[in-house]
Amino acid sequence: MDRRDGLRGTVMITPAGLPAGNGGSAMGTGRLQGKTAVITGGNSGIGLATAHEFVAQGARVLITGRDQATLDTAVAGLGDAARAVRADVGQMGELELVAAAARDFLGHVDVLFVNAGIGKFAPVELVDEAGYDEIFDVNVKGAFFTVQSLLPLLADGASVILNGSVSGLIGMAGSSVYSASKAAIRSLARTLSADLTARRIRVNVVSPGPVTTPILGRMGLPPEALQETAEGIRQMVPLKRFADVGEIAKTVLFLASDDSTFILGSELVVDGGIVNVEG
Ligand SMILES: NC(=O)c1ccc[n+]([C@@H]2O[C@H](COP(=O)([O-])OP(=O)(O)OC[C@H]3O[C@@H](n4cnc5c(N)ncnc54)[C@H](OP(=O)(O)O)[C@@H]3O)[C@@H](O)[C@H]2O)c1
Numbered sequence: 001m002d003r004r005d006g007l008r009g010t011v012m013i014t015p016a017g018l019p020a021g022n023g024g025s026a027m028g029t030g031r032l033q034g035k036t037a038v039i040t041g042g043n044s045g046i047g048l049a050t051a052h053e054f055v056a057q058g059a060r061v062l063i064t065g066r067d068q069a070t071l072d073t074a075v076a077g078l079g080d081a082a083r084a085v086r087a088d089v090g091q092m093g094e095l096e097l098v099a100a101a102a103r104d105f106l107g108h109v110d111v112l113f114v115n116a117g118i119g120k121f122a123p124v125e126l127v128d129e130a131g132y133d134e135i136f137d138v139n140v141k142g143a144f145f146t147v148q149s150l151l152p153l154l155a156d157g158a159s160v161i162l163n164g165s166v167s168g169l170i171g172m173a174g175s176s177v178y179s180a181s182k183a184a185i186r187s188l189a190r191t192l193s194a195d196l197t198a199r200r201i202r203v204n205v206v207s208p209g210p211v212t213t214p215i216l217g218r219m220g221l222p223p224e225a226l227q228e229t230a231e232g233i234r235q236m237v238p239l240k241r242f243a244d245v246g247e248i249a250k251t252v253l254f255l256a257s258d259d260s261t262f263i264l265g266s267e268l269v270v271d272g273g274i275v276n277v278e279g
Pocket of ligand 1: 089
């Protein structure tokens with residue numbers, strides 16, 4: 001198979017080297033003007049919203065995911081400044097496809113949002129080895145090797161943002177494996193930042209609280225149990241609501257942009273107050 005079989009979308013570059021068709025950012029005012037970005041899991045939820053935010057701010061964006069149909073729809077909505085590559089971050093061989101596509105489309109990478117992740121929840125007695133491995137393969141191993149495989153393409157001074165979760169900070173029943181995977185992400189932001197200081201590459205974490213995305217619906221719960229779970233989660237939040245994806249995308253934009261150049265190894269919690277405010 002051609003390593004670029006998964007690439008979709010057409011790129012139009014204006015004579016000035018700016019991506020065409022991204023509204024006001026063509027005037028050169030975007031906070032990511034002229035930058036290049038890779039977003040894993042960019043075909044859904046938080047990743048897709050962030051892709052729209054980045055394109056609106058003047059970036060060219062490569063999104064990844066597993067589902068070709070939603071990748072195609074996402075690129076159609078994002079316009080000429082975006083392309084997609086299909087790759088499972090849990091399969092080491094497929095990460096090469098992402099690097100090849102990034103090299104071809106972007107040349108180098110200024111911003112990497114390691115966002116692809118899965119959430120599955122069960123009481124500790126009911127977790128089996130396969131379930132444990134599935135979560136760690138995607139959320140931890142996938143995240144680690146996504147960064148490693150793109151290191152040669154990351155520009156000096158690049159910003160890497162890992163998507164963690166408020167779950168990594170609190171002891172929520174039934175979330176042991178998912179929460180541990182997100183706690184590992186916090187640690188990676190610190191250690192990878194330390195490894196990469198010579199290249200001034202900053203690695204930070206955004207840790208959302210509950211966000212309205214398809215992730216809950218992917219857990220296979222019947223509709224009533226899903227509604228009950230969602231309501232239980234909502235009650236945990238002092239603001240008594242889920243975040244909108246745009247609220248997370250704006251935070252990722254801050255970490256991606258030159259507004260945060262002195263921040264590395266840090267975690268920004270975007271949780272409606274769960275961690276710090278009495279509900
Ligand atoms: N929603 C929340 O409440 C919440 C809270 C805290 C943290 N987060 C984190 O936010 C991130 C994004 O989740 P979301 O809420 O936006 O959910 P989502 O809409 O379900 O998006 C998950 C994304 O990850 C991709 N993905 C999953 N497994 C993958 C794999 N093995 N290889 C490649 N891509 C894979 C999916 O692509 P396909 O659809 O193509 O599989 C999809 O684009 C996750 O890391 C999640 O843990 C979410």
